[in-house]
């Protein structure tokens with residue numbers, strides 16, 4: 001009996017630490033989506049999302065819901081940027097043919113063939129207030145997108161494009177991106193085949209208190 005109670009408590013713990021969300025139909029009106037939907041109840045806590053985030057490269061065929069796409073894009077724009085320049089463009093991609101074509105451009109992006117959705121994070125250097133902060137600004141937006149996806153019960157992975165000139169050229173050509181825009185990273189997003197739980201990655205020897 002004690003063993004069964006122990007199992008039940010363990011199951012409750014696991015359930016409370018995973019981020020499962022039910023999908024609805026995808027549409028393109030991401031800016032007009034009412035975020036006060038019941039889906040809000042499915043958010044993970046910020047710490048659970050951060051600690052659960054991991055690269056997910058295998059997805060179910062379930063589409064990503066409009067509300068979730070909207071929140072993911074808002075999370076991208078909410079990232080910090082040098083002098084608040086927010087020098088980003090985000091390409092939201094849900095066309096299966098386009099996703100399949102993009103998979104063929106990149107040696108490590110085969111998961112785009114399975115993903116129902118992806119965000120391409122692009123940097124626009126002409127919008128930067130301080131030069132040479134391009135990588136940091138785009139990295140911050142990319143990480144926000146990964147965390148937001150995790151918080152919504154979705155799986156995602158950072159697929160690097162910048163600074164590979166050849167890859168950037170291929171993505172520009174495939175997606176009609178202007179020459180001055182830098183395709184930085186693409187993040188495939190979909191429902192993970194396995195639910196995500198917080199992982200232990202703390203390295204005590206690399207934490208220095210007050211001085212090295």
Ligand SMILES: Cc1cc2nc3c(=O)[nH]c(=O)nc-3n(C[C@H](O)[C@H](O)[C@H](O)COP(=O)(O)O)c2cc1C
Nearest residue numbers: 053054055056057106107108109157158159160161
């Ligand atoms: C700059 C950068 C580029 C990456 N590029 C790829 C990639 O091209 N393909 C891929 O599958 N994963 C890519 N990743 C994901 C890493 O492989 C992954 O984050 C790493 O193995 C750690 O695993 P985790 O994300 O599960 O913690 C990239 C990550 C970063 C930060």
